[in-house]
Amino acid sequence: MRLIIIGAGFAGMYAALSAARLRDIQGVSPEELEIALVAPEPTLVVRPRLYEQKPETLTAPLLDVLNAIDVVYVQGSAESIDTKSRVVQVATAKGTRKTLSYDRLVVATGSRLFRPNIPGLAEHGFSVDQLDDAIALDRHLHSLPDRPAMNGRDTVVVAGGGFTGIEAATEMPARLRKILGKDAKPRVIIVDRNSAIAPDMGEGPRPVIEEALRKIGVETRLGAGVASLDKSGVTLSNGEHIETETVIWAAGIRAAPLTQQIPAERDNFGRLLVDRDLRVPGVAGVFATGDAARAACDDVGNYALMSCQHATRMGAFAGNNAAAELLGVPTKPYHQKGYVTCLDLGEAGALFTVGWERQVKMVGDVGKKTKQEINTVWIYPPKAERAAALASADPERVTDVTGFF
Numbered sequence: 001m002r003l004i005i006i007g008a009g010f011a012g013m014y015a016a017l018s019a020a021r022l023r024d025i026q027g028v029s030p031e032e033l034e035i036a037l038v039a040p041e042p043t044l045v046v047r048p049r050l051y052e053q054k055p056e057t058l059t060a061p062l063l064d065v066l067n068a069i070d071v072v073y074v075q076g077s078a079e080s081i082d083t084k085s086r087v088v089q090v091a092t093a094k095g096t097r098k099t100l101s102y103d104r105l106v107v108a109t110g111s112r113l114f115r116p117n118i119p120g121l122a123e124h125g126f127s128v129d130q131l132d133d134a135i136a137l138d139r140h141l142h143s144l145p146d147r148p149a150m151n152g153r154d155t156v157v158v159a160g161g162g163f164t165g166i167e168a169a170t171e172m173p174a175r176l177r178k179i180l181g182k183d184a185k186p187r188v189i190i191v192d193r194n195s196a197i198a199p200d201m202g203e204g205p206r207p208v209i210e211e212a213l214r215k216i217g218v219e220t221r222l223g224a225g226v227a228s229l230d231k232s233g234v235t236l237s238n239g240e241h242i243e244t245e246t247v248i249w250a251a252g253i254r255a256a257p258l259t260q261q262i263p264a265e266r267d268n269f270g271r272l273l274v275d276r277d278l279r280v281p282g283v284a285g286v287f288a289t290g291d292a293a294r295a296a297c298d299d300v301g302n303y304a305l306m307s308c309q310h311a312t313r314m315g316a317f318a319g320n321n322a323a324a325e326l327l328g329v330p331t332k333p334y335h336q337k338g339y340v341t342c343l344d345l346g347e348a349g350a351l352f353t354v355g356w357e358r359q360v361k362m363v364g365d366v367g368k369k370t371k372q373e374i375n376t377v378w379i380y381p382p383k384a385e386r387a388a389a390l391a392s393a394d395p396e397r398v399t400d401v402t403g404f405f
Contacts, residue, residue, distance in 0.1 A: 001033045001326050004088055004100055005319065006078045006258070007108035008039035008062055009047070010311040011290025013381060015106045015319030017393030020069040022323045024390055030070040033326060036100065037066060038074045038090055045131045048308050049375050051168040051344070053175055055134035064384035074100065081105070081261045083283050104285050104322040107272065108315060109256035111291035111306050115249060120229030125159075125249045128168050140246065141179055152243030154186045157234050159226045160251035161192030162200060163343060166209065168248050169218050170346030188218045191236060192251075193225040201341070202358050205351055212348035253306055259292050267294045269306065276333040278318040289318035297336040302356050308379055309399055310336060316395040332395050342371045 005015045016037045023033050042063040049058045066073050076090040076098070088100045113129035115121060126137040147153050154176065158169040169190050176186035190197065190213075197220055198209050213220065224236040226247070233243040255270035264280045265273045272280050272288040274295050280286045289295075290311035295304045304310035317334040324331045341358060343351040350367035353360055362370060378399075382392040392398075 001103045002101065003033065003035045003104045003106070003319075003322050003326060004102040005035070005037045005106040005108055006039075006081075006088065007110055007290070007292075008037060008042065008044060009108060009110045009290060010044070010308045010379070011110070011292070011315035011318070012037060012039065012106070012108035013044055013062060013065075014312050014315030014393055014398060015108055015289060015322070016066065016071045017069060017382070017389060018316040018319035018395055018398075019106075019323040020071055020319075021390040021393045022320050022327065022329070024069075026327050026329065028327060033323065034072060035070070035323070036072040036074050038076060038078050038088065038100070040075065040077050040093070042066065042073050042075070044381055046375075046379065047130075048379065050128040050131065050134040051164065051171050053138065053171075053178070055128075055131060055138055058134075059131065060381050062381060065381050065389055068384045068386045069389050074098075078109070078258060081107075081258065083262060083286055086285060102285070104326055105287065106318050106322050107259060107262065107280075107286065107288040107292045108290050108311075108318070109258045109292050110311075111253040111255050111269075112257075113249065114252040114254045118226055118228060121226070121249060124229040124231065125247050127249045128164065129253070137246075137248065141175065144176075144245070145180055147245070151245065152233050153245055154180060154184060155233075155242065155244040156186065156188045156246045156248065157226075157242055157244050158188065158190045158248045158250055159192075159234075160249065161190045161194065161197045161220065161222070162250070163198075163341075165190055165192070165248075165250035166198060167344045168250055170212065170216060170344065170348065172346070173216050173218070174347050189221060189242060190218060191221045191224060191226055191234075193223065193237075195223050197222065198343075201343075201353075205341075205343075205353055205358050205360055208351050208360060208363050209343070209345070212345040212351070215348045216346055253291070255292050259288070262286060262288070269294070271306075276335075277321045277331045278314065278334050279321070287318045287322045289314045293318075295334055297334075297339070302339070304336065309340070312379070313395070313398045316393050316398040319393070320395045334395075336399075342367065342374055344368075344371050344375075 349364035350371040352362035
């Protein structure tokens, strides 16, 4: 029997850990149930941190962990899925292709930044979406001191006033002063079509965010979108032109394109609709998880967000359930009633909220300390020690924040 997991992000990593955990509990050998993880590199990109400086350091190796739990690593990119024949075509870095058959498949392919067809965006826009994107932005920022201090050199425009946009923008003033000199006076502007900053955060946390932006001097342009980009800067939908050499696009994400090869229903974000066990209905043997899946968290209408907090726990349930079907043991319905947010606000600290109603619990330096612990400890892979790694992947305990407060 073979269980294939596509993707080495948070969901894919925990799917592998959890499936191996259940195999171990059931006393089944790796020869009887092969668990294989397919990804271009055996590396976890710590994507929630890509707005930070030195993005090339924001990865964690996975190969030793996978070896410790007897998960086979297959290097390459999954190019196609045939759900009728139950095979995955993988393109290797050497240009060859291999075909892998599966008995169960977990699609954990994550998400990608949505880049609309705005004139100049492809040529002049940066992002912090993928590792290569963040590295390209960092190199660009470090090239600024070599340019004339004019034409908006010290101005950064961030398109998108959601979670990613706010974190990228609030990090930028200190980051630019470090690059341009402590006496530099960088200008950072968030542009968003909505009438309020952080539209998804709600009324409770918004005053904290607005005060933090004022404190560190981040401007906003609300009720306007980006109409076009060129070498001179960005033109907004209201006609305003902002001179800048740095535009960061942070407005919306979609499920990775591979999900479109699964003959099933998807939502507006391209996520596969799944049942409570994270199966894709009507497609035998296929599970979806993380940003590739639209899954109910509870019985009152809350759905998993495209975030690592949900991806880790969803991954653990998907891996467990895919293995459970093969091993003939009961599955565990996915649930995630506890929900927190921790929004980095740069030199203004951080904002920590609890519950779907986003009740503010911590702000400022206290919130920052929690954010740093989450970003540098909680979301990293477990140690490459078999017992500890397998124990970390109990679906009922992964990112369980219900007792945090």
